[in-house]
Amino acid sequence: MCFYNLTNSFFSILPNDYERKLKDEIYGCFKHIGIPIETIYNMPIQDRRYFIMKHNAEQEQLNKEAEAARTASTGGYRNNGNLNSFAKLEQMNNRRGG
Secondary structure (H helix, E strand, O other): OHHHHHHHHHHHOOOOOHHHHHHHHHHHHHHHHOOOHHHHHHOOHHHHHHHHHHHHHHHHHHHHHHHHHHHHHOOOHHHHOHHHHHHHHHHHHHHHOO
């Protein structure tokens, strides 16, 4: 009876979505990082979370570099609006016949 009460009270302090978050971490390590599932199950929690943090930081850096390359390839016209202003002036000149 005492063991049941201790066990029941221990699991009641865990958040309701603990199992889902745990499974999400395991899935992410397996799917995106490529760690074998057996290794993930035997890995300490702090190690698993470290690998997730490092992977996320690398992905954010890659996303920033890709965005910088994408904006650099447009020549900057999209950001400063010079092309739109030039196009409007040309349209006005064409309407006037000039």
